[in-house]
Amino acid sequence: MGSSARWTWVSWLKIVVFLLLCAPAVAMVVAVVSGRAGPNPIEFLTHETGEMGLRMLMLGLMLTPMRWWFKSTVPIRFRRMIGLFAFFYVIMHFAIYTVLDQQLDIASITEDLFKRTYIIAGFVSLVLLVPLAITSTKAMMRRLGKRWLSLHKLVYVASIAAVLHYIWLAKGDQIEPLVYAAILAVLLGMRLWRKFRRG
Numbered sequence: 001m002g003s004s005a006r007w008t009w010v011s012w013l014k015i016v017v018f019l020l021l022c023a024p025a026v027a028m029v030v031a032v033v034s035g036r037a038g039p040n041p042i043e044f045l046t047h048e049t050g051e052m053g054l055r056m057l058m059l060g061l062m063l064t065p066m067r068w069w070f071k072s073t074v075p076i077r078f079r080r081m082i083g084l085f086a087f088f089y090v091i092m093h094f095a096i097y098t099v100l101d102q103q104l105d106i107a108s109i110t111e112d113l114f115k116r117t118y119i120i121a122g123f124v125s126l127v128l129l130v131p132l133a134i135t136s137t138k139a140m141m142r143r144l145g146k147r148w149l150s151l152h153k154l155v156y157v158a159s160i161a162a163v164l165h166y167i168w169l170a171k172g173d174q175i176e177p178l179v180y181a182a183i184l185a186v187l188l189g190m191r192l193w194r195k196f197r198r199g
């Protein structure tokens with residue numbers, strides 16, 4: 001925000017949202033340090049960060065439909081922050097898996113990557129999110145112009161890959177990943193419906 005920008009209620013709301021989205025990370029650290037994370041803190045952290053990454057992606061995809069409903073651009077002003085939080089939680093998730101779980105054993109990670117379909121899906125999602133995070137700045141938006149919008153449509157593919165990752169890794173009780181799949185289907189379906197209705 002430039003120095004000439006006005007300090008509005010949206011600016012305050014941004015601070016509140018920022019703190020709210022940091023809270024799960026703090027809660028995770030507190031749970032691990034206090035021993036409340038259970039017998040396997042690495043597993044706990046992998047699950048919590050993965051879940052938060054997915055939630056942030058879904059939340060980010062809710063902003064455009066909110067703009068249509070409320071006929072206001074205010075939700076869009078939270079898009080970058082929420083997108084970057086999704087990236088933050090996903091990077092933490094990846095780091096916990098590679099550093100803490102696999103102890104940077106490249107051979108074992110590569111084996112996992114080729115052997116487990118759910119790891120491939122997670123990897124695809126992560127790789128697609130990288131260019132989106134890199135091009136999230138205002139300068140990049142300006143530089144890329146219309147291409148920025150096209151590039152950021154990759155978030156749809158990244159979200160589908162993330163949901164597939166969750167569906168494929170879940171053993172037994174499949175309800176939660178399917179709930180995410182349903183939410184994503186609605187969020188993407190709304191976009192398709194609007195596109196075709198408008199022609």
Ligand code: HEM
Binds near residue numbers: 054119165
């Ligand atoms: C290279 C990238 C990734 C790797 C290596 C990876 C690895 C893992 C592993 C090992 C688990 C635990 C599996 C188990 O319990 O058996 C997991 C769970 C999960 N991951 Fe990933 N992941 C990746 C990317 C992602 C991305 C991009 C997202 C979402 C945006 C994501 C969301 C999740 C979710 C939601 C869970 C399940 C959490 C739960 O059980 O509550 N992952 N991931």
